[in-house]
Amino acid sequence: MPKKVLLVDDSTTTLMMEEMILKQKTAYECVTAKDGLDAISRAVVEAPDLVLMDVVMPRMNGFEACKRMRLESTLRETPIILVTTRGEEEYVEAGFQSGCNDYITKPIDSFELVTLLHSYLGE
Amino acid sequence: MSNISDSPADLKGRSSSNDIGSQAKVYAARMRLQSAIDQADALDAIREIAANLIGTEEVAVFKVDKKRSELWLYWSFGVDPNKHSVLEVSREPKLKQVLSGKSVYRLKLSNENLLSTDDPVSALVPIVVDGSPSAVIVLFRLFPHKPGIEPVDREICEVLSHCAGRAIEPYHAR
Numbered sequence: 001m002p003k004k005v006l007l008v009d010d011s012t013t014t015l016m017m018e019e020m021i022l023k024q025k026t027a028y029e030c031v032t033a034k035d036g037l038d039a040i041s042r043a044v045v046e047a048p049d050l051v052l053m054d055v056v057m058p059r060m061n062g063f064e065a066c067k068r069m070r071l072e073s074t075l076r077e078t079p080i081i082l083v084t085t086r087g088e089e090e091y092v093e094a095g096f097q098s099g100c101n102d103y104i105t106k107p108i109d110s111f112e113l114v115t116l117l118h119s120y121l122g123e
Numbered sequence: 124m125s126n127i128s129d130s131p132a133d134l135k136g137r138s139s140s141n142d143i144g145s146q147a148k149v150y151a152a153r154m155r156l157q158s159a160i161d162q163a164d165a166l167d168a169i170r171e172i173a174a175n176l177i178g179t180e181e182v183a184v185f186k187v188d189k190k191r192s193e194l195w196l197y198w199s200f201g202v203d204p205n206k207h208s209v210l211e212v213s214r215e216p217k218l219k220q221v222l223s224g225k226s227v228y229r230l231k232l233s234n235e236n237l238l239s240t241d242d243p244v245s246a247l248v249p250i251v252v253d254g255s256p257s258a259v260i261v262l263f264r265l266f267p268h269k270p271g272i273e274p275v276d277r278e279i280c281e282v283l284s285h286c287a288g289r290a291i292e293p294y295h296a297r
């Protein structure tokens with residue numbers, strides 16, 4: 001069975017790009033969500049193998065969604081990678097404190113993205 | 124963040140991945156602009172593409188006046204609108220080139236700014252409507268971790284140039 005990745009972003013442009021890269025370069029199955037709240041409910045239902053999530057989103061941001069996912073028993077161990085526009089130390093630290101495993105900065109580099117996902121999910 | 128090595132195999136993989144990545148970015152930009160439902164959505168598409176695909180959260184659109192001597196600020200995001208309300212073509216040599224329909228990019232490591240402002244300008248992109256530049260998208264400061272405008276960014280800017288007409292002309296056909 002292919003590994004499942006939950007892509008979370010309020011930008012349809014980003015979701016489209018991420019999905020296209022993963023479909024062309026990996027065998028992962030992609031499911032999507034448009035904000036943090038949506039992401040939590042999708043994650044509970046879909047049980048993804050990894051979550052790739054934007055930070056700045058309406059209704060609930062990526063940090064908060066990450067914290068709440070860690071409270072769900074089924075998602076406690078799921079790798080969560082946050083997508084940020086900033087690589088500053090403070091911002092990254094906030095991400096790790098929310099429970100994420102890793103981060104990647106926008107604009108996304110496709111090689112970096114695929115390599116990072118492979119490191120968590122295998123090829 | 125995980126370390127990524129650059130062995131020959133990795134470099135080959137990087138090249139292949141980046142081709143796919145470039146195609147994905149250009150495709151996503153085109154689809155987003157073409158599916159914009161109205162003018163406000165088209166302007167939001169410009170903001171989204173600038174932030175998520177190119178790497179800047181400082182962007183403005185200037186409309187060209189009828190005499191083509193001035194450009195008036197039409198919309199902006201992340202920049203002080205009072206600071207950039209009007210651009211005079213006679214005082215901005217790069218704008219003449221842009222008004223001929225060609226985008227202008229700041230070269231990596233170059234100290235030369237594209238406009239006479241203390242805010243760094245990374246790109247000037249004409250919005251071409253019916254074959255003529257009707258407006259100019261100004262991309263200001265890039266994210267700190269982004270070294271400069273890359274070849275794929277130029278491709279995305281070409282998409283912006285030819286598909287963003289709806290952002291300034293509400294009834295422009297897609």
